[in-house]
Amino acid sequence: MAERRVPLAKRHRKDRIFRRGCQIIASMSAGILAILLIAIVFEGVGALNANFLSGAPDPDPAVAGMFPAIMGSLWLLVLTMLVALPLGVAAAIVLEEFRPKHKVLRKAHAFIQLNITNLSGVPSVVFGILGLTVFVSMFGLFGNERDPLLETGATYVDQFYNQGDFIIEVPIDDPMAPETVPVDGMTIYTYEGTAMELNLLGDDDDWPEDEEIAMRSLYSWDLPGRNKERNWWYFRLPFGRGVLAGALTLMLVILPIIIISSQEALRAVPSSLRQASLGLGATPWQTVRRVTLPAAFPGILTGAIIAMSRAIGEAAPLLMIAGIVFITRAPSNLMDDFTAMPLQIYNWAGRPQKEFHDLAASGIIVLLTALLLFNAIAVFLRQKLQKPLS
């Protein structure tokens, strides 16, 4: 009742003050973002050129690039998306559309729901530690990286590097077999895969002048080294510090986010749609597949892409998995060593020289562009797919 007696002018003033306050706070967040962007663009645009995108890290900041980091992030992103999206959406459907009726199961359902909410608030570095034991070393159950329990997709070759700087290869079937001893006339391959006959030289023989012969010649004392050629489908247990372990760890980070946003999208589907479908005789599964899921899809996709932008910017869990490593190549298989954009930026920003700080700023521009691109795609897809539901 006391409120009534406040004069009208005073109440209007209060209202204005409140509105101003809100405006100031809102523009502050936009202002901070603008300052950040301007500062970074100012600092980083100088080093941003084609070489920066296609080159490899280098001790000389003038020629350093972040191609391996960009590719690493891309690998991570695609793998994370492939694993996290089906899992997350499936979990959301189970939790939202197939609620249990039994009393005990209902308790379990509530417990799981509570935990997912909690997990979404867990600092990502904790997931990094989890990923280290679960994915990288797999509790030590499958041996170690050098001596894995399961390995497939690797072919072995004994490689000779002869005195004329030619590479001679002998394929090996059993990786544990003793190293190849050169025998005259045995079949060898050039690095291009051409089969040839080995020309074995005695200790006192001179090196052949003819290049044709030189490229298939070895001295009897030449020693091979065993190269492991990893095909792109190379797979191994335990995963080791590879791109797959990184992606699965990122999956842990974003899975709760995807589940919760998918649940919300499903919840937003009017229950009249579900009931109509069930009323027409569709089974719950048919209802989910044909009615609820398509209706919720734009929302799910938006949530998923937001989660992806979170994943691409994460550094802490990857720091646990991959560490800071000087890498000049993009990963070529699931188990390959990798670096990612946030790690590369962290590495450069940690160096004391100013040139590297500029490189870090350029890296941030690339990362931010990718993030904005993702958000734009999310908006675009939502616009494109949104249909009136009722």
Added chain:
Amino acid sequence: MKNILQPLAMVLAPTALVLALTPAASAQAEALRGKVVVDGSSTVYPITEAAAAAFRKEFPNVNVTVAVSGTGGGFKRFAIGETDISDASRPIKGKEFKKCAENGVSFIELPVALDGLSIVLNPNNDWVKQLTVDQLKAIYLEDGKARKWSDLNPEWPNETIKVYSPGTDSGTFDYFKEVVAGKTGSFRPDMSVSEDDNVLVTGVSGDKYAIGYFGASYYFENKDKIRAAAIVNPKTGKAVMPTPENVISGAYAPLSRPLFIYVNEKSLRRPAMRKFVEFYMENAGTFAKKVQYVPMSPKVAETAKSFLKKRRTGTVFVMAEMHEGGPVYSKREQPLDKAYQEANLLDTK
């Protein structure tokens, strides 16, 4: 569902396209393929990084990865065959040698450069001109007397010394500790510690009353942010700066030290690995100079190359009578050119 998948495909298709693209290269050396895994000291890292970057330009299809876990951390992985090369800012210890022997890892020991371990101060520190080893003891030891700058010299500021140090996995720490603390002394527990020398540079450059130490490369690279203290040579009594000339002449004592790479002999049979190590040793002097270290004396460099060529495995720094935790650098009393000889090699076999 079709109209849902279409935009999805629009997003995924370019992604797949980018993934399929591989960097184009042309040289004959492209034929050389393989992987070289390096880990270890952050002091040696700049040289190895320079070598890996230069190597990549000639042999684009060899994948050289260089990580930084500190000398001790590097040897832990090296001794179980996880890495091909271990960067080390001190010689291998008896314990690590034993571990290698147990796991059948035999290695070639190759000195790559000399480093004048630099004691660094904030540039605004205008009172310290030179330091003696005794003063370093007072600052760094647990039972040392100096906790404030004025404890060392009453004319210096009455301010707490902020002490920075590389971590215990670092070879620089081991080396500095042996010089300053000997075998028995222990360091004060309240130092700010990092295995990453860049962190130490940032720390010392931001605090007027700070002191720290690390490889000279990090000092020269950051000359505008930190300054080095001249160290009094106990034998001559002269204060000496960690310049390349003083390191070569031996005047910068007792903090001059050799830096090494340890190369797994079995890995060396792989052509990619062999090429990389040969390339590294061939140009070690250039890389060392490039990152502000001092090249090895020609005599030591020649011996190293011959060890590599003849595959002479083992170390000259561990005595046959090893004991747990053995000496860090048992033959430091001798200059490296004398100690580093085939006759002194002790093999793991």
